[in-house]
Amino acid sequence: xxxxxxxxxxxxxxxxxxxxxxxxxxxxxxxxxxxxxxxxxxxxxxxxxxxxxxxxxxxxxxxxxxxxxxxxxxxxxxxxxxxxxxxxxxxxxxxxxxxxxxxxxxxxxxxxxxxxxxxxxxxxxxxxx
Amino acid sequence: xxxxxxxxxxxxxxxxxxxxxxxxxxxxxxxxxxxxxxxxxxxxxxxxxxxxxxxxxxxxxxxxxxxxxxxxxxxxxxxxxxxxxxxxxxxxxxxxxxxxxxxxxxxxxxxxxxxxxxxxxxxxxxxxxxx
Numbered sequence: 001x002x003x004x005x006x007x008x009x010x011x012x013x014x015x016x017x018x019x020x021x022x023x024x025x026x027x028x029x030x031x032x033x034x035x036x037x038x039x040x041x042x043x044x045x046x047x048x049x050x051x052x053x054x055x056x057x058x059x060x061x062x063x064x065x066x067x068x069x070x071x072x073x074x075x076x077x078x079x080x081x082x083x084x085x086x087x088x089x090x091x092x093x094x095x096x097x098x099x100x101x102x103x104x105x106x107x108x109x110x111x112x113x114x115x116x117x118x119x120x121x122x123x124x125x126x127x128x129x
Numbered sequence: 130x131x132x133x134x135x136x137x138x139x140x141x142x143x144x145x146x147x148x149x150x151x152x153x154x155x156x157x158x159x160x161x162x163x164x165x166x167x168x169x170x171x172x173x174x175x176x177x178x179x180x181x182x183x184x185x186x187x188x189x190x191x192x193x194x195x196x197x198x199x200x201x202x203x204x205x206x207x208x209x210x211x212x213x214x215x216x217x218x219x220x221x222x223x224x225x226x227x228x229x230x231x232x233x234x235x236x237x238x239x240x241x242x243x244x245x246x247x248x249x250x251x252x253x254x255x256x257x258x259x260x
Binding site for chain 2: 030033034036037040041044048049051052053054055056058059078079082085086089114115117118120121122124125
C-alpha cells in the first residue's frame with residue numbers, strides 16, 4: 001500500500017464495505033430484474049388471455065409444462081425480487097432497531113410463505129394431484 | 130452556528146416536483162403496490178389449486194367492481210415498474226444518464242405505462258366479449 005489509508009488490508013481484500021454485505025443485494029436485485037422483464041411480459045399476456053376463465057381453463061393452461069415452468073420461474077424470481085425491494089424500504093424508513101429486525105424477519109417469512117404457497121399451487125395444478 | 134443555514138436535503142415539501150424525482154418515488158410506490166398485488170395473485174393461484182368452488186369465489190371477487198379497480202391498479206403498477214425498471218437497468222449500464230435523456234425517458238415511461246395498460250385492458254375485454 002503506497003498511499004496512507006484508514007482501511008485495513010483485510011477490509012480492502014474482502015470488499016464488503018460498511019454494511020458487511022458487499023454488492024450481493026444490489027446484484028441480485030438487478031439479476032432478478034433482468035429475468036423478470038421477459039417473465040412479467042409473458043405473465044401479463046397469459047393472464048389477459050385467461051380473463052374470466054374458470055378453474056378448468058386454469059388447469060388446462062398449466063397442464064402445458066412450458067407454462068408451468070415459466071409460472072414457477074416467474075413466482076420464484078418475483079417473490080425474491082419483492083423480498084429484496086421490501087427489505088430496502090424497511091431499512092430506509094424504519095429506524096427503531098427492534099421493530100426493524102422484526103419487520104425484516106416478517107418480510108422474509110411472508111415472501112417465502114406466499115411464494116412457496118403459490119408455487120405449490122402451480123405444481124398441484126400442473127401435476128393434477 | 131453557521132451550519133444551521135445550510136440547506137436540508139431531501140425535503141419533499143420544499144422541492145418542486147420534477148420528472149426525475151417523481152418517477153423515482155413512483156418506482157418505490159408501485160413496487161409496494163405490486164407487493165400487495167402478489168397477495169391477490171397468490172390467493173388466485175391457491176384458490177385454483179383448492180378447487181372449482183374456491184376458485185369461483187376468487188374470480189367473483191376479482192370480477193367485482195372493487196376487484197377490477199384493484200386489478201387496474203395492479204396493471205398500472207406492473208407496467209410502470211416494468212418500464213421504469215428497464216430505464217434503471219439502462220442507467221446501471223451507464224446509458225442515458227445526461228439530464229435531457231433522463232427527462233425524456235421519464236416521460237416515455239409514463240407514456241408506455243398508459244399505452245400498455247390501455248392495450249392490456251382492451252384485449253382483456255375483447256377476449257371475453259365485454260364480460
